Amino acid sequence: MSQTDGAESSPMLTGAEDRGQLRPAGEDPALVSVERLRVTLTGSEIDIVDEVSFTLHRGEVLGLVGESGSGKTTVALALMGHTRSGLAIGGGRVIFDGRDLLTLGSELGALRGTRIAYVAQDPTSALTPTLRIRTQLREVFTTHGTERLGGMSAEDRIAELLSEVGLDRVGHVLEAFPHQLSGGQQQRVMLAMAFACRPDLIILDEPTTGLDVTTQRQVLDAIRAMCHSYRVAAVYVSHDLAVVSELADRVGVMYAGRLVELGATRSVFTAPGHPYTRALVRAIPSPTRAHVLVGLEGQPPRPGHRPAGCFFADRCEFSVQACRLRMPDAMSLDGERHWARCVRSTEIVELPAFAELPERELRATSQDLAGLLAVRGLSAGYGGTPILRDISFAVQPRTCLAVVGESGAGKTTLARCIVGLHSGWQGTIEFNGTSLAQDRRDRGRDIARRMQYIFQNPYTALNPRKTVGQLVEQPLRELFSLSRKERADRRERALDAAALSRSFSGMFPDQLSGGERQRVAIARALVVNPDLLVCDEVTSALDVSVQAAIVELLDDLKRTRGVSVVLITHNLALVRSLADDVVILREGVMVEQGATVLDQPREEYTATLLRNVPDLSITS
Amino acid sequence: MNVSWGWVSLLARAARTRRGAIGLTVTGAVVLLAIIGPFIAPHSPTVSQTAPFAPPSGAYPLGSDGIGRDVLSRVLAGGWLLLGVAAASTLLGVGAGLLIGIFAAYRGGIVDSMLMRIVDVLLAFPPLVFALLIVSVLGRHVWLLLIAVSISHTPQVARVVRAAALDVSARDFVRAVELLGTPSRRVMTGEILPNLLSVVMVELGLRFTFAILLIASLSFLSFGIQPPAADWGLMINENRIGLTVNPWGVLVPVVLIAVLTIGLNTFTDAIARASLGLERPPEQMDLVATGIVSEATL
Numbered sequence: 029m030s031q032t033d034g035a036e037s038s039p040m041l042t043g044a045e046d047r048g049q050l051r052p053a054g055e056d057p058a059l060v061s062v063e064r065l066r067v068t069l070t071g072s073e074i075d076i077v078d079e080v081s082f083t084l085h086r087g088e089v090l091g092l093v094g095e096s097g098s099g100k101t102t103v104a105l106a107l108m109g110h111t112r113s114g115l116a117i118g119g120g121r122v123i124f125d126g127r128d129l130l131t132l133g134s135e136l137g138a139l140r141g142t143r144i145a146y147v148a149q150d151p152t153s154a155l156t157p158t159l160r161i162r163t164q165l166r167e168v169f170t171t172h173g174t175e176r177l178g179g180m181s182a183e184d185r186i187a188e189l190l191s192e193v194g195l196d197r198v199g200h201v202l203e204a205f206p207h208q209l210s211g212g213q214q215q216r217v218m219l220a221m222a223f224a225c226r227p228d229l230i231i232l233d234e235p236t237t238g239l240d241v242t243t244q245r246q247v248l249d250a251i252r253a254m255c256h257s258y259r260v261a262a263v264y265v266s267h268d269l270a271v272v273s274e275l276a277d278r279v280g281v282m283y284a285g286r287l288v289e290l291g292a293t294r295s296v297f298t299a300p301g302h303p304y305t306r307a308l309v310r311a312i313p314s315p316t317r318a319h320v321l322v323g324l325e326g327q328p329p330r331p332g333h334r335p336a337g338c339f340f341a342d343r344c345e346f347s348v349q350a351c352r353l354r355m356p357d358a359m360s361l362d363g364e365r366h367w368a369r370c371v372r373s374t375e376i377v378e379l380p381a382f383a384e385l386p387e388r389e390l391r392a393t394s395q396d397l398a399g400l401l402a403v404r405g406l407s408a409g410y411g412g413t414p415i416l417r418d419i420s421f422a423v424q425p426r427t428c429l430a431v432v433g434e435s436g437a438g439k440t441t442l443a444r445c446i447v448g449l450h451s452g453w454q455g456t457i458e459f460n461g462t463s464l465a466q467d468r469r470d471r472g473r474d475i476a477r478r479m480q481y482i483f484q485n486p487y488t489a490l491n492p493r494k495t496v497g498q499l500v501e502q503p504l505r506e507l508f509s510l511s512r513k514e515r516a517d518r519r520e521r522a523l524d525a526a527a528l529s530r531s532f533s534g535m536f537p538d539q540l541s542g543g544e545r546q547r548v549a550i551a552r553a554l555v556v557n558p559d560l561l562v563c564d565e566v567t568s569a570l571d572v573s574v575q576a577a578i579v580e581l582l583d584d585l586k587r588t589r590g591v592s593v594v595l596i597t598h599n600l601a602l603v604r605s606l607a608d609d610v611v612i613l614r615e616g617v618m619v620e621q622g623a624t625v626l627d628q629p630r631e632e633y634t635a636t637l638l639r640n641v642p643d644l645s646i647t648s
Numbered sequence: 649m650n651v652s653w654g655w656v657s658l659l660a661r662a663a664r665t666r667r668g669a670i671g672l673t674v675t676g677a678v679v680l681l682a683i684i685g686p687f688i689a690p691h692s693p694t695v696s697q698t699a700p701f702a703p704p705s706g707a708y709p710l711g712s713d714g715i716g717r718d719v720l721s722r723v724l725a726g727g728w729l730l731l732g733v734a735a736a737s738t739l740l741g742v743g744a745g746l747l748i749g750i751f752a753a754y755r756g757g758i759v760d761s762m763l764m765r766i767v768d769v770l771l772a773f774p775p776l777v778f779a780l781l782i783v784s785v786l787g788r789h790v791w792l793l794l795i796a797v798s799i800s801h802t803p804q805v806a807r808v809v810r811a812a813a814l815d816v817s818a819r820d821f822v823r824a825v826e827l828l829g830t831p832s833r834r835v836m837t838g839e840i841l842p843n844l845l846s847v848v849m850v851e852l853g854l855r856f857t858f859a860i861l862l863i864a865s866l867s868f869l870s871f872g873i874q875p876p877a878a879d880w881g882l883m884i885n886e887n888r889i890g891l892t893v894n895p896w897g898v899l900v901p902v903v904l905i906a907v908l909t910i911g912l913n914t915f916t917d918a919i920a921r922a923s924l925g926l927e928r929p930p931e932q933m934d935l936v937a938t939g940i941v942s943e944a945t946l
Contacts, residue, residue: 447827448827449823449826449827468826468827468829469829473829476827476828476829480827481823481824481827483820483823483824484820485820488819488820488821489819489820489821489824490821491821491825491839491842491843492843493842493843493845494842502825502828503828506825506828506829506830507828507829549824552824
């Protein structure tokens with residue numbers, strides 16, 4: 029065990045970090061070297077990001093991962109000498125090809141777009157809606173000079189770029205306006221634009237978030253191919269560890285504004301040295317392995333409220349007295365360029381990351397079309413446009429049925445038909461043997477109680493003007509006549525069941541984190557003792573560690589309270605960790621169904637979906 | 649951040665900003681003057697005291713008007729009726745607009761279309777002409793003035809509230825309550841209304857300003873508050889012929905009405921900004937919005 033002076037204190041970092049690395053001698057020096065980068069709130073000493081140091085070589089992809097608010101985007105933007113308004117770079121150096129970007133001033137503008145390129149998360153807002161793609165791509169060369177064409181005509185170069193990012197029908201794409209292209213095509217146009225001037229460094233900020241798995245796979249392939257063929261150094265910012273694991277050569281893990289672990293992708297994800305990385309890895313569902321997810325409780329300390337010691341100590345199962353005294357130094361692990369900021373990292377790195385996590389037991393389900401909820405021949409549409417065609421399945425008591433599909437598959441419409449928010453469908457939906465009316469208003473109180481819907485977005489599903497207590501008691505007021513005491517009793521039990529502290533009762537939704545809000549929504553559903561929970565993408569707005577905790581909760585409710593769950597999701601990996609039975613939907617039609625669909629897919633579509641899901645455990 | 653997001657908290661947050669503090673102070677001073685004015689007026693506001701259009705003197709600091717009444721006493725006594733009618737008509741008008749707006753937005757469909765077409769017709773009348781029409785046909789009564797001003801508020805408020813309520817009723821928490829079988833009246837009052845608070849506060853401020861101007865204009869045109877009562881709008885009309893002899897009879901009411909409306913507008917603006925969370929410097933709000941920093945940090 030050796031303690032590097034690197035990330036903590038000295039300008040020797042580059043040397044220290046590179047010590048013992050496996051690069052051949054004579055390799056070019058680092059393209060980018062970040063030294064003790066510090067970003068603060070303008071005009072204050074409150075740091076958003078501090079003590080961030082790493083190096084990046086040509087042709088290397090560095091993944092920066094972390095949950096929302098961890099400072100990963102702030103670091104990525106600082107690599108261009110940029111900060112969001114309200115923030116300022118408070119110290120440190122960003123050496124790019126021998127020059128410190130932070131002292132460059134006006135020359136910086138010339139570097140951006142030519143030698144350093146940036147791809148934003150949302151291509152729809154990055155492309156001008158009123159200009160054709162051809163015009164927008166040509167602008168790159170008019171702005172940065174036609175000498176960047178490398179002797180080609182602009183037309184040829186643009187066509188070459190588009191085929192390099194994997195777009196076919198180039199002529200069609202060039203003539204199109206942005207809205208005529210799909211999200212994946214738009215993002216590939218953004219990539220082409222970024223690579224147009226043959227940059228040395230490209231910064232990708234969550235470029236595949238919001239894309240379906242199949243499209244995501246195509247965009248990731250394009251990024252990987254472009255980075256390798258142009259020998260471009262890339263920083264890939266993402267909250268999705270599985271995506272990063274497939275693309276990045278090295279990974280840096282951010283937590284509360286600090287880089288807590290850095291190393292080769294494989295060693296970081298298979299043998300994490302920081303308890304936070306370990307927790308993240310264990311929270312991620314796998315499409316190939318049905319392991320039990322372990323969530324991470326609590327929240328990272330906010331800027332301005334960070335403790336003296338390790339920022340993770342309060343949530344850490346390994347914390348000891350020493351953790352709370354001072355921020356741990358970076359400890360070098362396994363002799364390579366892998367280090368973690370944890371006093372016990374040499375012990376933790378020896379622990380199996382997730383191999384010992386128990387596999388879930390799959391419950392054998394009957395294919396019988398009775399059950400608690402039975403959907404038969406359901407077809408539905410909006411204003412004449414058919415969305416769902418001939419859907420039939422059943423949900424057995426005490427089981428979880430997952431409905432999986434990409435965007436446009438009709439998942440949410442299906443959920444809304446079941447709960448009665450969408451009328452105008454044909455077919456039958458039976459609940460406990462009784463056929464349900466189309467509209468919620470004709471279904472009666474008993475159904476309203478026994479079937480509860482949990483919305484996708486916990487930020488809009490709770491009335492911001494009501495306290496948690498009022499929100500959870502609301503179904504009781506509507507569906508029962510109970511005394512104040514009885515209501516308070518049941519409210520407290522529901523909060524307990526949703527693993528929320530009873531002290532939340534007096535708080536308003538905007539004082540809660542996303543995960544806590546989703547738990548309040550679950551408590552609101554549980555308070556009336558339902559038989560069925562219809563969960564529509566309930567984790568898609570949440571961070572992975574929070575997602576794992578919600579999945580744990582749903583699984584627990586199913587086992588201990590005998591609640592059945594209909595889980596609507598696009599996340600195949602999540603299905604493994606929760607569902608007993610699976611329905612695959614594609615463009616409103618059922619592709620296949622069964623408990624073994626993920627293990628032995630019968631249909632090509634399912635197999636393709638499964639292949640395209642990024643998987644962390646493949647690296648291990 | 650405050651635990652309660654109620655209207656008191658919104659007003660308090662607005663008042664704590666520079667803009668809000670200035671607006672509130674200025675408005676408060678004029679309102680206070682109008683309320684205690686009648687009790688501290690040195691002379692009767694309606695009885696002739698001295699020569700017409702007498703210039704300021706020791707006994708009559710602002711001189712006298714066209715029939716020798718004390719201008720200072722008339723200024724002190726002439727505010728409360730204006731403010732009272734303006735406040736009452738604002739409450740009535742905004743209340744009615746709020747009901748129509750929420751109902752139209754939540755019900756949607758044919759109900760929405762019909763209500764909005766009626767509102768559009770009302771909007772087509774210039775408010776002043778509309779009020780003149782009512783008062784000239786039905787007679788010059790204060791209660792009629794109040795109703796005419798209220799009705800001229802209603803369509804604008806209904807439009808604004810409907811737009812905001814459409815946004816709120818599309819949110820998932822409204823669906824969640826509907827799934828419980830809550831009657832729509834309670835959905836509107838319990839779920840939608842509380843989320844329109846900031847819109848309503850801003851409308852109240854705007855409409856109050858507007859009402860003051862409208863009533864003062866009507867009084868100036870002699871269709872509002874009637875002589876011999878003291879009223880700022882009326883005073884401007886009565887004293888404009890003596891403008892060159894004793895300008896105070898016009899200038900003081902003009903300045904008071906201007907200060908009052910500007911002050912109110914400033915405070916309303918502060919409420920609007922506070923309700924959007926804009927009371928902080930813009931760059932800090934960006935950070936909160938993007939989730940880099942929580943409210944509590946700043």
